[in-house]
Amino acid sequence: MIQLKNVAKTFRGKNEVQALTGINLTIPPGQIYGIIGQSGAGKSTLLHCINLLERPDSGEVWVGGIPMTSLGPQELRGARRKMGMVFQHFNLLSSRTVFGNIAFPLELNGTPKKKVRERVHELAELVGLTDKLQAYPHQLSGGQKQRVGIARALATQPQVLLCDEPTSALDPETTGSVLRLLQAINERLGLTIVLVTHELPVIQAICHAVAVLDGGTVQEAGPVVEVFTHPQSEAAQRLLQGFLTVSFSPPQLSPEGSLIRLTFLQEKANQPIISRMVRQHGVEVNILFGRIDQMQGSPFGMLLVELRGSPEEKAAALNYLQVNGVEVEVLSS
Numbered sequence: 001m002i003q004l005k006n007v008a009k010t011f012r013g014k015n016e017v018q019a020l021t022g023i024n025l026t027i028p029p030g031q032i033y034g035i036i037g038q039s040g041a042g043k044s045t046l047l048h049c050i051n052l053l054e055r056p057d058s059g060e061v062w063v064g065g066i067p068m069t070s071l072g073p074q075e076l077r078g079a080r081r082k083m084g085m086v087f088q089h090f091n092l093l094s095s096r097t098v099f100g101n102i103a104f105p106l107e108l109n110g111t112p113k114k115k116v117r118e119r120v121h122e123l124a125e126l127v128g129l130t131d132k133l134q135a136y137p138h139q140l141s142g143g144q145k146q147r148v149g150i151a152r153a154l155a156t157q158p159q160v161l162l163c164d165e166p167t168s169a170l171d172p173e174t175t176g177s178v179l180r181l182l183q184a185i186n187e188r189l190g191l192t193i194v195l196v197t198h199e200l201p202v203i204q205a206i207c208h209a210v211a212v213l214d215g216g217t218v219q220e221a222g223p224v225v226e227v228f229t230h231p232q233s234e235a236a237q238r239l240l241q242g243f244l245t246v247s248f249s250p251p252q253l254s255p256e257g258s259l260i261r262l263t264f265l266q267e268k269a270n271q272p273i274i275s276r277m278v279r280q281h282g283v284e285v286n287i288l289f290g291r292i293d294q295m296q297g298s299p300f301g302m303l304l305v306e307l308r309g310s311p312e313e314k315a316a317a318l319n320y321l322q323v324n325g326v327e328v329e330v331l332s333s
Contacts, residue, residue: 002027002050002160002192007059009045009216019045020216023059027209032186032193034203034224036239037213043196046213047162050194051083052076064159081109084153088165090145092137098124098148099133105155123151127181143174150181154189161185163195167202179206200243204228204295212236225295229263229327253332257286257306258314263327264301273324274303281317283309304331 007023010016019042027033035043048054049061052068061068066079092101099120106116124130127147137145146166153161163182167175183206186193195207203210203224210228211221214235220227231237253259264273278285289304307314318328 001029001062001064002194003060003062004046004049005060005062007046007049007056007061009042009049009054009056018216020049020056023049023216023218025211025218025221027192027194029064029192030186030190031208032183032195032206034207034210035194035196035213036198036200036203036210037235038198038239041213042216043198043213044164045216047164047194047196050160050162051080051085081156082158083160083162084156084158086146086149086153086161086163086166088168090137090142090149090169092145092148092152094137097134097136098129098140101137101148102151102155105152109156119155120151123154126154126185127151141174142170143177146170146174146178147181150178150185154185159192161191161193163193165196165198168197168199175202176205182206200239204293212239225265225300228295229265229300253306254308256310257308258333259288259331260305260307260318261329261331262303262305262321263329264299264303265325265327270299271324273321273326274305277317277320281309281313281320283307283313283317 004023004025007020009020010018023046035046037043045054049056050063050068052061056069059069063079064082068076068079071079093104096104102120102123103116106119111119120133121130124133127150129144129147129151132140132144137148140148166182167178170178179202182193182195185191195202197203207224209222210224212219212227212233212235219233219235220231227236228240228243231240274285277283284307286306286308287303288306290302292299292301294300307317309317318330321328
């Protein structure tokens with residue numbers, strides 16, 4: 001488990017910047033945890049405070065039961081070996097081959113050469129680069145470079161993987177392959193992954209939970225489905241504006257019509273609930289907008305409909321939907 005308790009960080013200089021204020025965050029073990037916010041929100045600073053690349057001015061950081069902010073230099077070096085880091089711009093050593101880049105942290109730790117070879121080949125297979133071990137970074141695509149970075153971060157068998165905008169320099173197709181790799185690593189190795197990004201689709205694709213940062217504070221945190229479908233903070237609502245919803249100017253409704261937003265989660269998105277409701281309650285449904293998406297591998301659906309019928313019929317129909325696990329929001333009646 002990772003815990004940040006009342007963490008604050010200020011960068012002092014010509015222009016003082018309060019990067020983080022009163023950060024309280026708990027990241028459960030084994031999750032892929034997203035940290036999202038606009039540029040300058042404090043995302044990368046928060047990430048760097050976890051492994052103390054940036055030391056907080058105040059507050060506590062705990063990783064796996066270890067009080068990181070209380071460790072001396074030697075203890076801190078040992079604790080950091082349990083945390084790998086993946087960077088936005090790869091940070092590979094241009095003079096070293098793929099083998100040499102993956103091997104580098106093992107060599108720094110004094111790992112015997114035989115063990116280094118075994119571990120490098122194991123990781124190259126994991127990230128799909130067994131045929132690139134003798135290539136140099138300039139001979140690789142962006143996605144291949146990031147795979148090398150991921151393999152290098154895993155070399156010392158960390159318990160936590162910190163990812164700082166790992167896909168922002170990649171095209172959409174390559175982004176998808178890197179995200180699938182991170183998801184496979186999380187499932188196969190049980191690693192806790194903390195992923196900083198400004199890209200909502202990245203959070204949607206692989207994160208179990210998310211914290212929304214704005215102005216150096218956590219505005220909202222929780223399961224991705226909950227935060228994305230019911231954002232409580234202004235910052236989350238601003239980020240999500242138009243992402244899973246739609247800006248919509250409704251048509252002139254009929255006298256007996258109501259404008260309803262329906263949200264279907266998981267298996268409910270694949271069931272004929274609307275048609276059953278129409279048959280059972282005699283209402284009419286005019287579908288104005290709809291989409292089905294995926295969130296953490298589970299289907300998510302949203303419909304904007306005009307529901308027509310008598311007040312009694314509409315009330316019974318909406319009750320039917322709620323009883324069957326559909327979230328209902330009446331936008332106008």
